[in-house]
Amino acid sequence: xxxxxxxxxxxxxxxxxxxxxxxxxxxxxxxxxxxxxxxxxxxxxxxxxxxxxxxxxxxxxxxxxxxxxxxxxxxxxxxxxxxxxxxxxxxxxxxxxxxxxxxxxxxxxxxxxxxxxxxxxxxxxxxxxxxxxxxxxxxxxxxxxxxxxxxxxxxxxxxxxxxxxxx
Amino acid sequence: xxxxxxxxxxxxxxxxxxxxxxxxxxxxxxxxxxxxxxxxxxxxxxxxxxxxxxxxxxxxxxxxxxxxxxxxxxxxxxxxxxxxxxxxxxxxxxxxxxxxxxxxxxxxxxxxxxxxxxxxxxxxxxxxxxxxxxxxxxxxxxxxxxxxxxxxxxxxxxxxxxxxxxxxxxxxxxxxxxxxxxxxxxxxxxxxxxxxxxxxxxxxxxxxxxxxxxxxxxxxxxxxxxxxxxxxxxxxxxxxxxxxxxxxxxxxxxxxxx
Numbered sequence: 001x002x003x004x005x006x007x008x009x010x011x012x013x014x015x016x017x018x019x020x021x022x023x024x025x026x027x028x029x030x031x032x033x034x035x036x037x038x039x040x041x042x043x044x045x046x047x048x049x050x051x052x053x054x055x056x057x058x059x060x061x062x063x064x065x066x067x068x069x070x071x072x073x074x075x076x077x078x079x080x081x082x083x084x085x086x087x088x089x090x091x092x093x094x095x096x097x098x099x100x101x102x103x104x105x106x107x108x109x110x111x112x113x114x115x116x117x118x119x120x121x122x123x124x125x126x127x128x129x130x131x132x133x134x135x136x137x138x139x140x141x142x143x144x145x146x147x148x149x150x151x152x153x154x155x156x157x158x159x160x161x162x163x164x165x166x167x
Numbered sequence: 168x169x170x171x172x173x174x175x176x177x178x179x180x181x182x183x184x185x186x187x188x189x190x191x192x193x194x195x196x197x198x199x200x201x202x203x204x205x206x207x208x209x210x211x212x213x214x215x216x217x218x219x220x221x222x223x224x225x226x227x228x229x230x231x232x233x234x235x236x237x238x239x240x241x242x243x244x245x246x247x248x249x250x251x252x253x254x255x256x257x258x259x260x261x262x263x264x265x266x267x268x269x270x271x272x273x274x275x276x277x278x279x280x281x282x283x284x285x286x287x288x289x290x291x292x293x294x295x296x297x298x299x300x301x302x303x304x305x306x307x308x309x310x311x312x313x314x315x316x317x318x319x320x321x322x323x324x325x326x327x328x329x330x331x332x333x334x335x336x337x338x339x340x341x342x343x344x345x346x347x348x349x350x351x352x353x354x355x356x357x358x359x360x361x362x363x364x365x366x367x368x369x370x371x372x373x374x375x376x377x378x379x380x381x382x383x384x385x386x387x388x389x390x391x392x393x394x395x396x397x398x399x400x401x402x403x404x405x406x407x408x409x410x411x412x413x414x415x416x417x418x419x420x421x422x423x424x425x
Contacts, residue, residue, distance in 0.1 A: 057302050058195075058223025087227065088298035090305065141209035142313050143216040151209060167305050 008043065015048045016041045018076035022068040025061050026146050029107040032065060036095025039086055048073055048081040053091045055167070056147040093167045104164060105130045110152065112166040127163050129154035170421045173240055173248045179352035181236045182255065183362060184296070185245065186398055188228030189256035192246055193406070194277060195221030196413055200264055213313060217274070220306040227299045247417035251400075251407045258397040259342035261406040265335065268321055268328065272335035275314035279375045280346050282307040283368045292360040315379045322383025333385050344393025 019041050020033035032038040032052065040051040050069050054062050066083040073081035093112035101111035110130045126135040134156035142165075144151040149162045175181065198218035205211035229242035259277060264270045285307050288300035321328040347365045349357065356362035373387075380387055396402065416423060 054223070054302075056220060056223065057227060057306060058219035058221070060219070087302055088294070090298070090301040092305070141213060142309060142316075143209070143213035145212065147216050147219055165309070 011046070012041065012043045014076055015043060015050075015073065015078055018072045018078070019048075019050050019069050022065060022072055025064045025068075027104070027107070027109065029103050030100050032069075034097050034100030034103060036091060036097065036100075037065065046078065048078045050081065050083045051086045052083060053086050055091050059147055061146075091167070093164065096164075108161060109149070110161060110163040112164045127152055129157060129159065130161055131159045132157040170248060170418050172250045172253065173244050175232075175240060175245070175249065175253065176236055176238065178235070179356055180293075180361065181232050182352060183356055184228050184232035184235065186255040188225045188232060188245070189254050190260050190277075191221040191228065192225035192413075193254070193256045193409065194260035194273075195219070195225060196409060197260065197262075197264055198270070198274070201270065206267060214270075217310050217313065220303075220310070224299065224303050224306070227302070231295050231299070243417070247414045251402055251410060253400060254397075254402065254406060254410070255400065256397050256406075257342070257345050258394060258403055259339065259345065261397065261403060261409060262339060262342065263405050266331060268331035269335040269338070271314055271317045271321070272332060272339055274310070275318050275379070276339060276343050276376075277346075278307055278310040278314050279379075280343075280365075280368065280372050282311045283371055283375075284363070284365065287363040287368065291362070296361065311375075318379050318385070319383040322380070322385040329384065332383070336380070336385060337388055340388045340390075341392055341394045344391065345395045345397060348393075348395060348398070350398070 020031055020038055022032050022038075024030045024032060024035055024037070035055065037052050037055060038050070039053050042049045042051070050073070052062070052065060052069070062085065066085075069083050070081050096112065104111045108130050110127050113125060113127065127137050127139075128135050129137050129152075132154060134154055136155045137152050138155060139150060140153050140160065141151040144162050148164055148167070150165050151160065152163045153160045175185070177185070195218045198214045198221070201214040202211060202218075205214055225246070226242050229245045233240045233242060233245060257277075259273060262269075262273055282304065285300045285304035289297055289304065291297040291300065318332060321332045323329070347369050349362075349365065353362055357364045376387060
């Protein structure tokens with residue numbers, strides 16, 4: 001009995017690790033586990049079902065991520081894995097791991113701030129430049145190169161940079 | 168058209184989801200028409216990103232409508248294989264882009280409403296609609312902020328930009344009343360706690376509009392005359408043209424996939 005349980009948890013760990021190794025195709029420095037997009041890896045015998053949640057309703061990376069998960073699981077020896085999408089509870093930037101935030105900053109993208117400034121019509125928020133650390137920065141566009149990012153510029157080092165919006 | 172239209176059994180809940188899905192798809196499509204044409208690159212990306220959010224919301228709502236209906240329709244069939252008279256969106260969202268001011272005023276009227284609407288719908292007794300609402304309200308918060316900032320910038324800008332935004336407000340105002348009207352089917356859903364009464368949002372919607380419009384040195388029209396019909400399939404001439412473009416691929420090559 002004990003050995004069966006150990007076998008199960010070992011399998012589950014392998015399945016989780018395989019799914020968690022998939023990276024966001026648009027921000028390849030982050031895994032879907034860092035992002036908080038990976039919600040659940042359920043095991044029924046040898047069959048794996050993975051639950052993911054979209055960051056934004058129309059995020060075009062979701063199809064790609066689902067496909068990559070299936071490939072990763074097949075490679076790890078799990079056949080015909082299933083990936084389903086869950087909406088609730090809705091993803092927020094609070095789901096992003098601390099490690100994920102650090103990776104983002106090192107990659108040149110300012111990580112999301114606390115999610116209370118979203119409602120302010122002209123919210124004052126200071127976003128630190130991921131290059132030089134200065135808070136002397138300005139918003140160029142609320143909508144950046146992907147749905148989840150805004151475009152900012154540092155007035156100290158003059159570098160433009162992406163900011164991962166709080167959500 | 169090469170492919171026959173599908174039939175949809177419009178029970179009150181199916182119709183309710185379909186109407187909101189159609190709003191999001193048609194407005195998303197309109198915004199996507201700006202892709203490559205916006206006045207500057209940042210704005211091109213902004214409008215395309217908002218379009219993407221709306222089309223994502225539409226997909227969730229269509230999928231839910233198809234599931235509730237329980238026949239063999241799905242999100243794609245609902246979007247691509249219904250004709251003009253089967254579409255249930257607000258007249259407001261199908262209005263042509265016009266100039267940049269007209270697009271932004273349409274966006275402002277709609278997103279100021281959608282933001283309040285989705286936040287209220289998070290308390291729906293229907294768990295799927297509540298989940299879609301929780302997702303959508305985060306997006307609409309950005310949409311209304313984006314539109315508000317433009318209304319102020321253009322209204323409080325040059326004589327030309329001021330005149331254009333004021334003209335767009337006067338022109339589109341008559342289409343806003345439809346957002347707050349309900350029929351008997353929706354009234355039953357409201358009583359069941361599945362839908363919310365949009366009339367209860369009107370005061371806050373007007374307050375939001377007044378703040379922004381005041382800051383922009385613009386004025387809201389004083390008349391309340393409304394043009395309705397979209398919710399029951401009576402559309403302006405513009406929707407047919409939009410659908411002919413949106414649906415052309417599926418109508419020409421049925422079942423085509425990427």
